[in-house]
Structure formats: structure tokens, C-alpha cells
Amino acid sequence: MSGTFKGVFNILATPFSNDLAVDDASLRNLVEFQLDKGAYGLTILGVLGEASKLTVEERTHVMHLVMQTVAGRVPVIVGASHQEQATVVSLARTALQAGAAAVMIAPPRFAEPIHANVLAYYEQICAALGEGEIVLQDFPPVTNVVLSADLIAALAERVPTIHALKLEDPPLMQKIAAVQARTERLAIFGGLGGMFFLEELMRGAAGTMTGFAFTEILVAVYQAFTVGDQDRAAAIFDRYLPLIRFENQPLINLAIRKELLYLRGAIKTPLLREPFAGIDGGTHNEIASMLRRTAIGDPRERLIF
Secondary structure, three states: OHHHOOEEEEEOOOOEOOOOOEOHHHHHHHHHHHHHOOOOEEEEOOHHHOHHHOOHHHHHHHHHHHHHHHOOOOOEEEEOOOOOHHHHHHHHHHHHHOOOOEEEEOOOOOOOOHHHHHHHHHHHHHHHHOOOOEEEEEOHHHHOOOOOHHHHHHHHHHOOOEEEEEEOOOOHHHHHHHHHHHOOOOEEEEOHHHOOHHHHHHOOOOEEEEOOOOHHHHHHHHHHHHOOOHHHHHHHHHHHHHHHHHHOOOOOHHHHHHHHHHHOOOOOOOOOOOOOOOOOHHHHHHHHHHHHHOOOOOOOOOOOO
């Protein structure tokens, strides 16, 4: 996987039906929707895939359904984070056996000393999984574990199957540079809704992993940047930055994202499982205003650049 691990990976939302069961039909449709919009790969069962609200059985079901629908067309990275190490290993093994390109694992909450505990944890995971590739997830607001650049570099050197880093620990660009100064083994991916995607690329990021509802915008930015047309990449990014920023509001970002995916016809309902922060009527009006402001006439249509 490592040689092709780059570009825009969409973090897939998990759609629910009116009774809040996993909506299989919407999930299949969402996969096809993201591939149609040019996603280089999919990352499933992440934080904004509501993985923590799913049972282990539901997570396994979602994984198999996505893998069957993708059918090898793009790499799929499967989130396998869990507070129990045995569950992490079980979820990761099942995903890798099903054909996942890699598993994404965040550190559980540890007592001190953090550095030693994190190193031991990933070494044990690597030993259990063998050659299965791991994406290290660095997202302190959720994990409550701060991974220093020194620790990340140590992990890259001591755990040979960690080939990529999903970095969401601001200041993002400074941390990208700090990690790169210490190791060249990791493909670094940004996130945070794509709000700093252009700047991340300029610092040497391999791509981004985000659930932003207009994947084709980020794909267009990436493609322009990688052919050396930074002016065009900046023009596309700047045009849609108000929408990117608006979608990624703290607490309600997933509610807005699901609403946009619903408006785009990708999922049948924008429902979330508890606990969640919902959006009010004013936010619905602001979504419509933001689409007009960025000249998106029909959100169901694929944007052309």
C-alpha cells in the first residue's frame, strides 16, 4: 500500500436509517458517491464515522459492506481504535484479512510514562498483526494522548509497519515539519476538515483524510498542486474555504457534514446517534446561504473545475 498511499482519502460517515440502525443501502450509495467524486481512498470507522457509537459487531458489518462495495477500486483504511487492546487486535485482524490496505489505530489513554507506554503498545500491536500496515492517528482532543514529534519518530523507527501518520494536533504545519525533521519513514496526512489542506501540502503532506462533504474540491486542489500549479490550487482552495471552514465548526461539524451529504443525495437521512450536538434552524439557513455564497447551485451535481 505504501507506494500509492497519497491524495485525498474521504473519512466515510456512517449513515443511519430512521430507527438509527446502520443503513446498508445508504452506506453502499455513499461509497459510490465518494468514488465518483474522485476520492483516492476511503477511511472508515473513524471518529466522525461514529465508530465509538457502534458495537463491535456493527463495526465489523460496516467494514465488510464497504470492502465488498469498493471491490478493490481504491485503498480502504479501517479504523480499529478501542480502549481494549484485545479488541483492537481483533478488529484489525478482521479488517486486514478482508483486504483493508491498512488499519488506523489511535493510542488509548495511558497513565505516565506516556512515551514508554505508547511505544510498548504499538510494538505489541505490530507483533500481533505481523505485516499488516498501521496508520498512526494523532488526535489529542479525542484521545487525550499527546504524541510529541520525538515519540512519533521513535514509533516510526521501532514499529516497521507504521507507514503513515494522520496528524490533527495543531499547529499542524509546524508539527508536520517537526516530524519530517526527525524521520522520513512516514507519509503524513492532515485532517481537521481540510481547513489547512493547501498549507499542509506546502509543508510536504502526502494528502489529507477528512470527511468534508465536497470531496471533489479537495481532489481538485491536490491535483493542481501535484502538477506544480500552485496558483490554481490556491484559487480553488480559496474559493471554497468559507464552506470548508463553516462545515468544520466544533461540536456540530458532523451534523453539518451529514446534512450536506443528505442534500447531495449521498445518504437517505442526516441522523446521528447519541450523544451528538445538533443544528438549529439558523444553521440550516446558513448552510443554504453558504452554498449560494460559494456558487454551488445544485449540491447534488458534481462540481467541475
